[in-house]
Amino acid sequence: MVQGHYDNLMEELSTEAPDLYRNFTRIDKDLFNEIVEWVTPMIQKKVTFWRKPIEPGLRVAITLCFLATGDSYKSPQYSFCVAHNTISHIVPETCRAIVAAFRDEELQVPQTPEAWQEVARGFEEQWNFPHIIGAIDGKHIRLCNPPKGDTHYFNYKKFYSMVLLAVADPSYKFLCVDVGAIGSESDGGAFAQT
Known part of the structure; x- marks a missing residue:
């Protein structure tokens, strides 16, 4: 099922209106792709007989939009077509992965x-x-x-x-x-x- 902001809006904005893409995600498409690449090994789930997992790009998009708005877990469920109880697990897990991936590179306190x-x-x-x-x-x-x-x-x-x-x-x-x-x-x- 291809629905929601990740499959439609974000794809359209990235090609037709990069400034609006940045406004929506708070980062540009290249940085978004870099984050997805770095955190994928930590957040990618296995495909099982029972379900197809939520892809890492969608997990990162949900997390960034949640953090940017400071809203509840229920708000992004409508725009990303993912249940709020699933989002409540995705956001903390993805945040931990982002911190683990970029901590040493990005947080450098002068010594x-x-x-x-x-x-x-x-x-x-x-x-x-x-x-x-x-x-x-x-x-x-x-x-x-x-x-x-x-x-x-x-x-x-x-x-x-x-x-x-x-x-x-x-x-x-x-x-x-x-x-x-x-x-x-x-x-x-x-x-x-x-």
Whole structure:
């Protein structure tokens, strides 16, 4: 069955409107294909007598769109024609595969004073901000309250969450990422725990 955004919309956008493809997936077609290539060995399932597995490209597309919107697992089920309970397994598994595939290549924290000075030089030259070694921001990732979570995960926005905190260089490349601080923790508290 060839239906849904992956088989129709994404294919059409990649050939006719690359800027809209990038807006939809948040990356261009070449990077999408590279991610699929790298994570396929980790997320590809076997064909069995009972079912044909969901292909790795569709798994990556679902994951990227889910992460880009921050919506629930139920929303992408309509656009990708995959049940929400299946999506709830696909997204975490694909995220783990992406991290495993790209962690050493993409997340390189500067290790020497000279490397940090290079980052600071980039902020000054590109953005006219002297003496800066990273741009930091956080995002609350909505979740169900974990068992025995009590109110620890309940944040100031009035929902349960975990905090994703990231530091980027002047070219928007992540220098470090921390995920897992409880939602009730302040930004400063989450930063202190990294």
